[in-house]
Amino acid sequence: MEIKSGEIKSEVRKYIADNFLLGAQRATLEDAMPLITGGIIDSIGMIGLVDFLESRFEVEFMPREIDVHSLDTVERIEELIRKKLASRKAGVAAGNGQQIR
Amino acid sequence: MPEPESDVLCEWLRHTAAATPDAPAIVEENRVTSFRELFEQAAALALRFVEHGVQKQDRIALVMPKTTDAIVSIFASLLAGAIYVPIHPTWPKERIEATVADCAARLVIEGASFPSRITDRQTGASIAWQTALTSTALTAEDSLPRVDAGDPALILFTSGSTGRPKGVVLSHRAVSAFVRWSAREFQICSTDRIACPSPLGFDLSTFDIFNMALCGATCVLVPGHIVWMPRFLAQFVREARITCWYSVPSILAGMLQEGRLAEHGYPGLRLILFAGEVFPGPNVARLQAAIPQAVFANLFGPTETNVVTWYRVLRDFDGSEPLPIGRPCPYATVTMEASSGELLAGGDSLMSGYWNRPGETERAFVTLEGTRYYRTGDRVSLAPDGNYFFLGRLDRQVKRRGFRxxxxxxxxxxxxxxxxxxxxxxxxxxxxxxxxxxxxxxxxxxxxxxxxxxxxxxxxxxxxxxxxxxxxxxxxxxxxxxxxxxxxxxxxxxxxxxxxxxxxxxxxxxxxxxxxxxxx
CATH class of the missing domain: 3.30.300.30 (ANL, C-terminal domain)
Structure with a gap:
């Protein structure tokens, strides 16, 4: 799955606006706005957000990664997803290598 | 192991630490604390409190997640004759400060970072987190005050309709009434591994902490970050070999919805207790089908009374009817006000009152034929077979995911x-x-x-x-x-x-x- 630049952020903004802000505010959700510590997303909302990220970007979270710090802003969420996508890509490549051998 | 006679909660730990010193008291991920270690650490800390001038019934605010250190702090507070006041560290700063001020805490223990930090609010001095028991300290144990069962043991701050949280004061005896009953009724023993994911500020967490001390069972702490993550939680229950579970229904329902509960067996899980909110019948039936060997029971009662009624779910319960909240626990006196249908609850588990709120305490109680009852605000009905059913609230209190x-x-x-x-x-x-x-x-x-x-x-x-x-x-x-x-x-x-x-x-x-x- 190819993820275009900016797509992660816009998908995350849309999800947050739809689920936590009654559909409003998508345009004004700034990259560095605190989502969890800022009261926009509660702890259960955070679990829903993780479910969304996992299914939308086909990544998997470990329990330790689901914390307030790494999911508190659109910026950090993007960073985390990028990291996961990159490591998945590397994982897939390694897997292919094994198959060839 | 004979049950300790005293209703003083910290005496239970002293008793068990003498009887089974090497048995595991607390398991927190890879850290295991034996009863001897738990008692010695708590006693050492209690002595530091006393040396520092903590008086009987001083409040000690525990701004801590549910960790080994927090449980050490609880028993240290009780051994020092003080009252512990659990405050969840995820509360906003403003609310933490207001609550610490409301209960006029003498000490504040902050456990979010390591090591835990103890501050004396009167002098601003820090006290080192020192739980090593020196040989001189052992003999100095005599300097710990005598605690009576009627003394307040803890204050639980709960949502207040006027905008300020209110503190429910519970005595050693009140907690003991519930814990002793639950230990007997559900045959809690030293081989049990109890998990209760409720934070310390909720009455549910008196179950695991004090059954551990009373029965010599192991208290297995649920890592806070997985409590609301069903897939990791189900795995935890299995891998930590939990035998007794007590939580709000929402957490169990989450594990059901996640769908992987039935994929694995939980052979050791023998008891599932739930309380705090209505558990829809169909979910109870599904859960019972997924974990067929366990006993399921619905426990009921507000923070002010802890559990006062209970119902053991029948084996053939199919979920088509609502689950009763059941019949009174033996230590509780329960009645229904005829005109309003309000449940009135009295007996040994009743709170002493609200902290520093004489007016609200007065209004919360009613005395009928010489018995003091707490007005629960819960509307109930009484079935001919003696079981109560919960119908709703008489005020604007709601429960969301078991939180009041x-x-x-x-x-x-x-x-x-x-x-x-x-x-x-x-x-x-x-x-x-x-x-x-x-x-x-x-x-x-x-x-x-x-x-x-x-x-x-x-x-x-x-x-x-x-x-x-x-x-x-x-x-x-x-x-x-x-x-x-x-x-x-x-x-x-x-x-x-x-x-x-x-x-x-x-x-x-x-x-x-x-x-x-x-x-x-």
Missing amino acids: IELGEIEAALLRQEDILEAAAVAAEDGQMGTVITAFVRARSAGAVTLVEAKAHCARTLPPYMLPDHIVFLNTIPKGSRGKTDYMALGRIVTELNQGLNHGDQERGDQERGPEVHRR
Whole structure:
């Protein structure tokens, strides 16, 4: 799955606006706005957000990664997803290598 | 092991530490603490408290997640004759400070970082987290005060309808009544591994901590970050070989919904207790089918009384009927006020009163034929077979995911924002989400407060579990004929909003929804 630049952020903004802000505010959700510590997303909302990220970007979270710090802003969420996508890509490549051998 | 005679909670630990010193008392991920270690650490810390001038019944605020250190602090406080006041570290700073001030805590223990930090609020001095018991300290154990079962042991702060959390004061005897009964009824023993994911500030967590001390069972701490993550939690229950589980139904329902519960067996899991909110019948039946060997029981009672009624789920329960809240526990005296259907609860587990609130304490109790009862505010019915059923609340208290929330407290929090002139919160049941809270506000002028600002304001004053799911701006808050907020009308707006959202209406972005609703 190819993820275009900016797509992660816009998908995350849309999800947050739809689920936590009654559909409003998508345009004004700034990259560095605190989502969890800022009261926009509660702890259960955070679990829903993780479910969304996992299914939308086909990544998997470990329990330790689901914390307030790494999911508190659109910026950090993007960073985390990028990291996961990159490591998945590397994982897939390694897997292919094994198959060839 | 013979049961200790005393109802003083810390004496249970002393007794068990002498009887089975090497048995595991607490398991926290890879850290195992034996009864000897737990008692010695708690005693060492208690001595430090006393040396430092802590007096009997001084309050010690524990701003800590549920960790080994927190449990050491609990027993240290009790051994020092003090009262422990658990405060969840995820509460906003403002609320933590207000609660610490309200109970006039002598010491504050902060456990979010390592090592835990102890501060004397009178002098501002720090006390080192020192739990090593020196040989001189062992003999100095005599300097610990004598504690009576009637002394207050803890204060649990719960949502207050006037906007300030109120402290429920519970004595050693009150906690003992519930714990001793539960130990007998469910045959808790030294081989049990008990898990209760409730934070220390909830009465549920008296079950695991004090059954550990009373019965020599192991208290297995549930890592805080997985409590609401069903797939990791189910794995934890299995791998940590939990035998007894006690939580709010929402956590169990989450594990059911996640769907992987039935994929694995939980052979050691023999007891599942739940309390705090209504557990829909079909879910109970499904859970029982998934874990067929376990005994299931519904426990019922507010923080002010702890558990007062209980019901053992029948083997053939099919979920087609609501689950009763059951019959009174042997230590409880329970009756129903005929006119209102309100459940009145008395007996040994009753709170001493609200901390520092004589007026509210007075109003909370009623004396009938010489027995003192707490007015629960719960509307119940009594079936011919002696089982009570929960019907609803007589006031505006709601339960969301087992957390008790006064809608009035959310309103009071919103009203502290100077540009919010009116606020009204309503709760609605949503099949998937459970209880959803919507707060309606009228601002000084359009654009005076944005939605994000209103949410951030709430997060600065309310604990995370109390935050409204939605905040909706209205030009006018609907009023009834007497000028009082028309909550029914607001409930209808919530229904309309939900219907709108379900029809893909969220694509409308910043447009207004209906003539009255402003979304910012």
